[in-house]
């Protein structure tokens with residue numbers, strides 16, 4: 001079956017859910033069936049967050065099974081490693097290179113793997129790291145990292161980039177539209 | 191118009207579109223957004239109750255008064271509301287009544303993994319189990335019809351993947367609410383034994399009628415495909431079944447209690463191997479086996495714990511080995527933790543230091559059980575902190591042990607079911623220190639209003655209970671305010687509470703920084719003074735981290751100004767005066 005599986009990972013508070021919403025709405029606006037699912041609840045408390053978007057003619061299950069994702073978008077390198085096993089063989093990873101310490105590292109119980117990027121490259125031959133924070137900052141808002149990440153994968157999806165832009169416009173607050181579009185296009189150019 | 195909405199949003203939308211009049215409930219993941227969405231849509235009256243029992247009872251009253259009513263809660267909430275439910279099933283309803291319960295297979299954010307289908311069996315009432323957002327929408331309307339046609343409450347059960355998964359929903363034509371008469375009917379609504387006996391007979395007869403209904407309703411449908419494998423399933427498990435076996439024959443149950451015996455028997459006779467795919471308990475399987483029907487694949491192959499997925503189903507049917515590749519081992523965990531700036535951090539820094547036994551409760555403060563704080567030693571259910579501490583204190587007294595237990599509870603949990611425990615402690619001459627973290631919100635579930643927050647669900651001002659006065663009126667003489675941001679003061683207050691015989695209550699009133707968007711000036715580290723001793727890291731704050739170590743030196747602490755929220759706990763933990771005090775607190 002040709003279902004396109006997207007997994008989005010990150011840290012609570014990074015805007016993973018809004019990015020998922022943009023992708024899901026874009027698929028719907030392109031006339032496809034879509035199921036989107038994330039686990040929230042404690043997510044805002046700085047924990048690890050994972051979200052699924054499944055796109056196709058008819059989508060049944062809302063969950064992506066490890067080993068079947070076409071694309072993994074990770075907002076943080078350690079989270080990319082944590083969920084890289086969701087990718088199917090040959091799947092593509094796009095990740096934000098800016099690290100965020102987990103509480104276990106912040107409290108000295110664990111150390112952040114210094115070779116995280118090497119480990120990512122080893123785990124996924126088709127991995128692309130970008131500095132989403134700088135791109136978001138250049139667009140005018142550090143918080144627009146989520147839009148940068150959507151932009152970075154936009155051309156790899158079975159969705160027209162113009163549709164994604166339209167959805168970003170519609171989900172953004174009036175005064176955030178310009179920043180978000182800049183971030184989206186900044187991500188696409190990265 | 192088509193929209194992509196979650197199961198919870200679909201239920202809320204349909205409630206308004208299906209003549210709903212009154213909704214009540216108590217927050218609990220994954221059910222919470224349902225009532226929030228009813229409020230946001232603004233068409234139907236709704237409110238937060240202080241607990242699930244009150245929510246359901248208020249919905250019962252609404253139904254008796256003639257309005258279609260909805261009560262929402264998470265799975266464990268039904269335990270709290272069960273007393274009402276297990277007699278409401280006898281009285282039946284006037285206007286339709288739906289109890290929406292959200293289960294959490296996989297325990298994404300719950301303390302247990304109970305299967306609410308047991309309650310439908312227990313209460314002998316119908317239960318609907320939607321498989322996507324559209325069905326969540328449709329089943330609300332069906333639920334009201336069944337409720338009124340059979341004079342019974344109806345349970346609408348979701349799971350996390352239904353409540354939170356978004357799918358496409360098409361809205362139906364709106365049914366305007368019609369409020370029926372408010373009638374006095376003693377034998378129907380007063381469950382004295384004599385009336386109850388009559389009602390019990392009716393409950394059993396009603397169940398037989400519902401069973402007949404189950405045989406013919408389109409809620410239960412057979413999708414005949416290849417006959418070698420036939421699968422009986424419901425809810426989100428249906429989606430996983432379709433994913434695994436797009437061409438198999440499926441009996442999809444929408445009404446999961448009572449079961450359609452004839453339909454199941456017929457389906458079983460048409461297929462080769464019969465497989466039952468259900469998340470959590472073997473509810474279908476046990477009943478189907480009891481019908482004398484052979485089940486080829488069931489709970490022997492599909493786990494009783496956790497969620498099901500297409501992979502598990504294929505493997506259970508013997509057709510595949512698991513596709514799933516394994517995660518990379520030995521990565522640092524990223525558990526949830528107190529937000530930067532949260533007052534709970536100050537409290538747990540001290541509880542951890544004092545090494546007292548902390549009888550805990552359910553809320554953000556439960557995160558105090560995790561390392562490095564490790565300062566919560568029991569957490570059972572909402573409200574148990576105070577009552578359990580009371581029991582501990584009594585046994586300590588009998589054993590001649592002098593330590594006094596400490597109970598920690600939040601405002602919402604105190605109103606939910608902590609107050610009665612405190613009443614007992616006062617009444618029964620107890621001896622525990624109780625700390626109420628009144629952050630003026632129901633934090634863990636996303637910041638809902640409660641009787642102490644000063645606002646109702648829709649945000650309008652409301653009567654605000656005075657916790658200190660309430661504690662006194664329950665019979666507690668020693669009630670003292672606490673400022674958990676000030677560690678020295680907190681330590682002194684806790685020590686005083688532990689030394690003073692009898693019940694002692696501390697109330698911290700610092701508001702939730704996340705809910706009230708409080709931003710404090712950030713902390714800075716003086717690298718000249720920082721010795722790299724790591725004392726501040728005990729604060730377990732994600733704003734802190736170690737920089738690169740210079741040759742022959744210990745790595746020094748850095749504060750991420752984008753994350754820091756200036757609570758000042760690390761400043762007070764620092765023994766070398768290397769961190770600058772946040773302004774406005776202390």
Ligand SMILES: Cc1ncc(C[n+]2csc(CCOP(=O)(O)OP(=O)(O)O)c2C)c(N)n1
Pocket residue numbers: 216217218219264266267270301552553554555572599600601602603604627629631632633634635702
């Ligand atoms: C019976 C029951 N209902 C609901 C929940 C979901 N729940 C978990 S924590 C919590 C509220 C916590 O609020 P509060 O006590 O004010 O503490 P805070 O999180 O704000 O620190 C709720 C409603 C539950 N676990 N059990």
